[in-house]
Amino acid sequence: MIEFRDVHHSYGEREVLRGIDLCLDEPRVGIVGANGSGKSTLVRMINGLVEPNSGRVLVDGLDVAKQGREVRRRVAFVFPDPEAQIVMPTVSEDIAFSLRRHRLSRSEVDARIAAALARFGLTDHRDHPAYLLSSGQKQLLAIASVTATDPAILVADEPTTLLDRRHTRAVMRHLEALDQQLVLVSHQLELFAQWERVVVIDDGRVVADGPGAQTIPYYRALMDGADASDRSPHRAEEGSC
Numbered sequence: 226m227i228e229f230r231d232v233h234h235s236y237g238e239r240e241v242l243r244g245i246d247l248c249l250d251e252p253r254v255g256i257v258g259a260n261g262s263g264k265s266t267l268v269r270m271i272n273g274l275v276e277p278n279s280g281r282v283l284v285d286g287l288d289v290a291k292q293g294r295e296v297r298r299r300v301a302f303v304f305p306d307p308e309a310q311i312v313m314p315t316v317s318e319d320i321a322f323s324l325r326r327h328r329l330s331r332s333e334v335d336a337r338i339a340a341a342l343a344r345f346g347l348t349d350h351r352d353h354p355a356y357l358l359s360s361g362q363k364q365l366l367a368i369a370s371v372t373a374t375d376p377a378i379l380v381a382d383e384p385t386t387l388l389d390r391r392h393t394r395a396v397m398r399h400l401e402a403l404d405q406q407l408v409l410v411s412h413q414l415e416l417f418a419q420w421e422r423v424v425v426i427d428d429g430r431v432v433a434d435g436p437g438a439q440t441i442p443y444y445r446a447l448m449d450g451a452d453a454s455d456r457s458p459h460r461a462e463e464g465s466c
Contacts, residue, residue: 226250227271227378227408232280234266241266243429245280249408253401255417255437256410257444258426264410267426268380271408272300284378301371301405303381307363316358316366317342317351323370341369345399361392365399372403379405385413414441 232245241263258264269275270282273293282289284296304310313319320338329337342348345365350358355366364384372379381400385393397416400407409416417423417437425433425444432447433440 226283226285227406228281228283229267229270230281230283232267232270232277232282234263234270234275234277241429242277245429245431247424247431247434249422249424250406251422252406253420253422254406254408255420255423256408256426257412257414257417257423257441259448262426263429264426265382268382268408268410269302271378271380272297272302274302298374299377301374301376301379303364303367303371303379303384305383305386307360307367310367310370311355311363314354315352316347316355319355319366320370320373323374327374337373341373345369359392361388361395364388364392364396368396368399372405376405378408379403380408382410383412384409385411385416414444417441 227247227249229245229247232242233240234242241261245267256264256268266275270277270289271284273289273296276290284299287296287299289296311319313322317338320341321334324334324337338351339348342351345368347362347365347369350362355363358366364387368379368381368384379400384400385396388396393413400409411417418441420437423435423437423440424431425440425447427447433443
């Protein structure tokens with residue numbers, strides 16, 4: 226359970242979140258919004274990359290601002306550019322690096338590396354230089370590295386934004402197959418057509434919240450400049466705790 230309770234946040238004088246109240250407990254949650262709407266700030270609060278100016282963010286009852294270490298054990302984060310996350314020279318070393326604080330035996334580390342490589346189709350690249358991977362493979366490595374720690378939640382902020390269509394499909398196939406709760410930010414609206422929960426953020430507020438089959442048409446109308454305000458499939462308060 227991820228909870229936002231009356232969350233506000235500003236960068237200087239620019240207010241980017243305005244009274245967000247949400248409970249997110251579905252296995253797959255999409256977040257959509259225009260550039261500058263506040264959606265990336267919102268999801269970066271889930272593991273404490275950004276702290277609210279006021280209000281609270283809770284993960285499984287843990288206050289992110291006060292219990293950040295415990296929260297980060299539960300929540301993994303994937304950035305748009307995988308090169309911001311890949312820090313070690315080879316594929317296997319990068320996965321091992323993510324496990325360094327988990328007090329695992331050498332055999333347990335090796336087993337997790339092997340499982341992650343197999344799951345994301347990287348076994349043949351185990352000892353390859355990470356920088357030689359394709360863009361899609363780099364993003365899969367970033368996901369493999371953070372999910373090897375066995376988090377409960379994966380937050381992915383536009384993980385396909387730098388990928389072509391083929392690699393986007395590959396990354397999304399792996400993301401949707403994960404056991405973890407997935408919170409995904411994306412501008413590729415077709416990805417959310419069948420999702421149970423998609424939240425629309427506009428000007429720092431939740432303006433629609435419901436199944437993707439309903440919220441995505443609403444968001445398209447909003448972006449096209451139509452008066453969608455009376456056609457919101459679920460008012461913002463229905464997503465509150």
